[in-house]
Amino acid sequence: MTLSAPAGYSSSDLVFQEDFSGTTLSSYWHTYLTSNAANGWAWNSNGSGGSGMGNQNNAEYDMPSQVSVSNGMLDLTAIRQPVNGIAGGTPYTFPVTSGSVTSYNNFEFNGGYLQISMKAPSGDGAWPALWLLPGAGAGSSGDNFEIDMQEGGMLGSGPANQNFAWHLHTPSGTFGGVVNTGVDLTADFHTYAIDWQPGKSITWYLDGKQVGQVTSAQAPIPNEPMELMLSNTVANSSTSGWHTALDSSTPSTMQMQIDSIQLYQKAGSGETVKGANVTPGTPTTPTVTPAVTQATASPSTGIEHAGDVITLSLAFNEAVTVTGTPTLSLNDGNVATYAGGSGTSTLTFKTTVAATDTNTSALAITGVNLPSGAAIKDASGVAANLSGAVKTFTGLQIDPVLPAVTQATAAPGTGIEHAGDVITLSLGFNEAVTVTGTPTLSLNDGNVATYAGGSGTSTLTFKTTVAATDTNTSALAITGVNLPSGTAIKDASGVAANLSGAVKTFTGLQIDPVLPAVTQATAAPGTGTEHVGDTITLALGFNEAVTVTGTPTLSLNDGGTATYAGGSGTSTLTFTTTVASTNTATSALAITGVNLSSGAAIKDASGVAANLAGAVKTFSGLQIDPTSTTPTTPTTPTTPPPDVVTPVLTIADDSLWVAGRGGTVDLGTKVTTTDSNDVVTVHITGLPKYETITDKLDGRTFSGKDITLTAAQVDSGLTLTSTYRGGGHPVATLTMTASAKDPSTGAVATAAPQTITVTDPRPTTTTTTSSHDHHSATGHQVVATTAASPTTSQAIEPADHQPTAAAIAGLASRGFALLQQHFDPSARTLATASADPIVAADHPSATGTAMASLASQSFALLNQYLAGHTGQVDPGQIIAAVSQGTGWAHDALLARPQH
Numbered sequence: 001m002t003l004s005a006p007a008g009y010s011s012s013d014l015v016f017q018e019d020f021s022g023t024t025l026s027s028y029w030h031t032y033l034t035s036n037a038a039n040g041w042a043w044n045s046n047g048s049g050g051s052g053m054g055n056q057n058n059a060e061y062d063m064p065s066q067v068s069v070s071n072g073m074l075d076l077t078a079i080r081q082p083v084n085g086i087a088g089g090t091p092y093t094f095p096v097t098s099g100s101v102t103s104y105n106n107f108e109f110n111g112g113y114l115q116i117s118m119k120a121p122s123g124d125g126a127w128p129a130l131w132l133l134p135g136a137g138a139g140s141s142g143d144n145f146e147i148d149m150q151e152g153g154m155l156g157s158g159p160a161n162q163n164f165a166w167h168l169h170t171p172s173g174t175f176g177g178v179v180n181t182g183v184d185l186t187a188d189f190h191t192y193a194i195d196w197q198p199g200k201s202i203t204w205y206l207d208g209k210q211v212g213q214v215t216s217a218q219a220p221i222p223n224e225p226m227e228l229m230l231s232n233t234v235a236n237s238s239t240s241g242w243h244t245a246l247d248s249s250t251p252s253t254m255q256m257q258i259d260s261i262q263l264y265q266k267a268g269s270g271e272t273v274k275g276a277n278v279t280p281g282t283p284t285t286p287t288v289t290p291a292v293t294q295a296t297a298s299p300s301t302g303i304e305h306a307g308d309v310i311t312l313s314l315a316f317n318e319a320v321t322v323t324g325t326p327t328l329s330l331n332d333g334n335v336a337t338y339a340g341g342s343g344t345s346t347l348t349f350k351t352t353v354a355a356t357d358t359n360t361s362a363l364a365i366t367g368v369n370l371p372s373g374a375a376i377k378d379a380s381g382v383a384a385n386l387s388g389a390v391k392t393f394t395g396l397q398i399d400p401v402l403p404a405v406t407q408a409t410a411a412p413g414t415g416i417e418h419a420g421d422v423i424t425l426s427l428g429f430n431e432a433v434t435v436t437g438t439p440t441l442s443l444n445d446g447n448v449a450t451y452a453g454g455s456g457t458s459t460l461t462f463k464t465t466v467a468a469t470d471t472n473t474s475a476l477a478i479t480g481v482n483l484p485s486g487t488a489i490k491d492a493s494g495v496a497a498n499l500s501g502a503v504k505t506f507t508g509l510q511i512d513p514v515l516p517a518v519t520q521a522t523a524a525p526g527t528g529t530e531h532v533g534d535t536i537t538l539a540l541g542f543n544e545a546v547t548v549t550g551t552p553t554l555s556l557n558d559g560g561t562a563t564y565a566g567g568s569g570t571s572t573l574t575f576t577t578t579v580a581s582t583n584t585a586t587s588a589l590a591i592t593g594v595n596l597s598s599g600a601a602i603k604d605a606s607g608v609a610a611n612l613a614g615a616v617k618t619f620s621g622l623q624i625d626p627t628s629t630t631p632t633t634p635t636t637p638t639t640p641p642p643d644v645v646t647p648v649l650t651i652a653d654d655s656l657w658v659a660g661r662g663g664t665v666d667l668g669t670k671v672t673t674t675d676s677n678d679v680v681t682v683h684i685t686g687l688p689k690y691e692t693i694t695d696k697l698d699g700r701t702f703s704g705k706d707i708t709l710t711a712a713q714v715d716s717g718l719t720l721t722s723t724y725r726g727g728g729h730p731v732a733t734l735t736m737t738a739s740a741k742d743p744s745t746g747a748v749a750t751a752a753p754q755t756i757t758v759t760d761p762r763p764t765t766t767t768t769t770s771s772h773d774h775h776s777a778t779g780h781q782v783v784a785t786t787a788a789s790p791t792t793s794q795a796i797e798p799a800d801h802q803p804t805a806a807a808i809a810g811l812a813s814r815g816f817a818l819l820q821q822h823f824d825p826s827a828r829t830l831a832t833a834s835a836d837p838i839v840a841a842d843h844p845s846a847t848g849t850a851m852a853s854l855a856s857q858s859f860a861l862l863n864q865y866l867a868g869h870t871g872q873v874d875p876g877q878i879i880a881a882v883s884q885g886t887g888w889a890h891d892a893l894l895a896r897p898q899h
Contacts (some may be wrong), residue, residue: 324374
């Protein structure tokens with residue numbers, strides 16, 4: 001390219017110009033490395049004209065054969081060809097043969113503006129060097145200074161083809177740096193320059209823009225004649241820590257091209273030059289034959305697939321003009337079509353990979369096509385030499401087929417799968433793939449399917465075993481493919497497969513891992529005293545939706561029953577009972593069992609019968625008093641301001657439990673107000689991080705220790721979900737406060753806070769073992785429970801044995817002794833606090849129905865009072881009951897556990 005005078009200089013300041021005209025090197029240059037310290041002799045000569053740096057950090061050894069001049073350019077060509085040289089004073093075989101030139105004692109200068117037009121070589125290890133060392137005119141200074149105009153490629157952290165390295169080496173140390181220019185310096189010619197003011201400063205430029213400077217305030221600046229050195233250096237692979245170095249991807253040929261050198265010095269500056277060849281004001285530009293000097297590809301490496309676009313660029317040694325539409329032939333069977341660049345020194349061509357292209361490990365340009373009327377010429381009309389366009393792009397693969405999942409199947413394909421069942425999932429690909437590591441599939445039931453086999457084929461299999469903790473789903477689905485660290489699914493070319501096609505829903509393949517069971521029992525009202533004619537609604541919450549056939553009933557400890565009222569198809573069934581005058585007074589109503597008459601059933605959607613043991617519960621504070629119809633006078637609430645009404649918050653059950661790992665329970669809360677204009681909200685605190693609350697109004701889920709809900713959200717129904725996965729029994733206390741705000745006055749009325757305790761998971765009943773009357777039996781241990789735990793139903797199984805009188809008396813005495821633990825001798829009453837359930841185990845061996853009947857009477861009566869009865873009872877009443885011997889065994893005081 002033609003260089004023009006730099007800023008601050010004019011053509012009259014030009015004192016030296018080298019344009020490498022002709023085909024031979026001018027007399028200014030030696031084809032070996034030398035310097036002042038070597039007194040002009042070749043460095044580390046091998047006796048055959050060669051020279052080198054003398055160490056193994058450099059992969060190259062320079063030979064005159066690699067220096068040539070043609071088409072107005074100096075070519076320094078590095079080739080991957082071993083050559084014998086000298087390293088460390090001993091013979092050494094270098095892997096690369098390269099070229100260099102120096103101007104020692106022919107062209108030397110002290111100061112001025114030196115600019116060089118160079119196209120840098122491309123490839124790992126490329127280390128183009130434009131540098132200056134003391135010349136013959138420096139006397140006996142030795143090599144005390146070194147100026148590096150450009151020493152890029154192997155230095156810096158940016159892309160190697162964009163690095164600009166500038167340095168000044170002095171007796172006081174090295175100064176300079178590395179700049180990431182953001183420009184591919186290997187794609188075209190660029191102008192590298194220094195403005196050297198002897199003893200004062202050196203400033204570095206790239207394409208006329210300053211990139212670095214060192215002044216005398218920082219370091220000593222050379223003030224002596226220096227020679228110019230141009231070398232195509234290559235960093236050796238044996239050197240660690242460099243940015244790039246010689247490796248398997250380094251091209252077999254790397255060419256460093258220089259087409260012009262100019263030196264400007266101002267008259268009267270005191271700057272000197274030896275070898276000046278320009279009369280001020282008469283610089284000339286030699287004639288240049290247009291030719292392709294380089295071919296590049298973008299991207300230059302990687303694997304390209306169908307639809308990917310590749311840009312190929314041809315760089316010329318001068319600007320060229322294009323007519324028509326030239327194309328490039330490619331070795332994948334496709335062509336690249338001319339895209340632009342006419343009038344510049346770089347033409348671009350584009351190709352789009354087609355599905356019909358040939359798979360190739362290295363894309364190559366095999367020729368340039370000029371259809372009729374097409375031409376590439378310079379401004380003089382000279383046709384360009386296009387032979388340099390032929391090039392192979394090592395590392396740029398063409399693989400038109402992208403591996404991808406085309407099908408996902410399941411075996412079995414339909415049906416209902418339960419805990420323990422194994423499902424095989426298969427992914428079909430459009431080509432064979434190889435698996436490394438262990439991929440997994442994420443499933444919408446919360447489980448995963450683990451890779452089982454198929455590597456090297458076009459079908460991979462995965463297996464999953466339904467777990468009891470899986471989520472019930474009507475259609476199993478693959479929601480994603482997981483590739484842990486080190487795991488991959490690739491084709492033979494190493495291309496990672498597109499796995500998006502693995503996502504699929506298998507309609508008709510249901511997952512039902514959970515056995516339906518009662519998780520909660522609530523009553524409405526939850527507290528108070530109910531009289532004859534009052535209706536009580538009892539609700540059983542299940543862990544999934546259940547379907548009811550027939551008419552189930554609930555046995556109650558007041559002698560009544562609650563009859564199924566509705567809820568089939570949901571997770572909550574309701575039962576109602578009306579207090580009758582014949583009911584037994586009780587201080588705490590209790591469900592003692594669920595009755596399924598002939599034809600009655602409670603099952604889930606899969607037809608699995610529900611476990612009803614959780615229905616047994618005592619509702620502390622809900623009294624039954626059939627002898628009086630006078631309701632208890634409610635506590636007078638705090639009188640709110642006249643323009644706002646205190647809302648009423650109703651809680652069906654203030655002690656709940658919920659199973660972790662996704663279990664749910666209905667909070668059973670409602671809020672009402674008599675003033676429809678008030679804005680009513682419920683503030684909830686104390687919700688732990690492993691629990692959330694979801695309303696049934698809009699399905700919103702709330703979390704955190706401080707949340708506020710609207711009345712509509714509360715009345716729609718609130719479901720608490722637990723994800724607790726620990727091994728403890730955490731108990732959370734939720735504090736709920738209802739507030740009303742008058743929208744006009746802003747007045748606020750707040751009801752008294754109420755609490756709900758939620759236990760997660762359900763505590764386990766404990767037993768102890770003791771020995772009595774030479775028979776092994778489980779001792780009756782009183783187990784402490786909290787309001788959060790539903791009363792565990794107790795079953796007394798009469799043994800079909802013949803009792804003895806002593807045995808009968810012994811059982812009666814044991815039952816009475818247990819009851820006495822809760823008897824207050826001073827008041828002759830039973831303790832009124834809520835009693836704890838007594839776990840009854842197998843009775844000692846006996847015979848006869850009398851013993852079984854008396855045992856049932858004793859333990860039934862004991863369990864009834866210890867489950868929460870609070871009335872006054874004379875101990876003689878128990879003895880009388882025992883002495884009667886019949887009738888008690890048929891009372892619905894206990895519910896048999898559902899096994």
